[in-house]
Amino acid sequence: MNKLLLTLGLVFMISASAFSQAQVLSGTWCGNTEMKAFTLHKNQGERKYTVEVKFLNPFENIPKVVVGISALDSDKGTNLRYAITPKSVSRDGFTVEVMTWGDTKIYNMCGFWVAHAE
Numbered sequence: 001m002n003k004l005l006l007t008l009g010l011v012f013m014i015s016a017s018a019f020s021q022a023q024v025l026s027g028t029w030c031g032n033t034e035m036k037a038f039t040l041h042k043n044q045g046e047r048k049y050t051v052e053v054k055f056l057n058p059f060e061n062i063p064k065v066v067v068g069i070s071a072l073d074s075d076k077g078t079n080l081r082y083a084i085t086p087k088s089v090s091r092d093g094f095t096v097e098v099m100t101w102g103d104t105k106i107y108n109m110c111g112f113w114v115a116h117a118e
Contacts, residue, residue: 023063023117025055028070029096030110040082040098040106041075047100053113054093063117065089067096070112075105082106086113 029051031038039047065086074080081104087095096113100106 023059024114025057025059025063025116026112026114027053028110028112029053029067030071030108031098032073032108040100040104040109042105044103045101049098049109050087051096051098052093053096055091055115059091059115059117061117062089062091063115065094065113065115067113068111069109071108071110072106073108075107078103078105080104080106082109084111089115 031040031049031051033041035049038049040049067084067086069084072080072082079102081100081102083099085097085099087097094113094115096111098106098109
């Protein structure tokens with residue numbers, strides 16, 4: 001009887017662990033002066049560039065998304081100001097919004113993203 005209860009308990013714990021696994025996806029994004037909508041190197045004031053990300057497999061629930069920078073090329077004669085934010089997060093994807101302002105000139109910016117949900 002004790003072996004049966006121990007076996008059933010072990011099976012239940014393994015099953016519960018398997019069902020509570022977090023779903024995690026990751027990838028990269030990039031923008032540069034060769035892309036038509038990229039204007040972070042032109043003019044002054046607030047400018048934005050967006051990159052649409054589609055998940056290969058949709059999430060069961062809306063995930064949390066973290067974005068970061070892996071490469072940046074900017075003008076050395078101006079201040080460096082930028083903000084990157086995940087926007088419009090859904091089960092199917094999201095948009096990376098890159099913003100700069102003032103006299104900043106960004107010629108290339110690449111980064112990464114990680115999406116995770118329980």
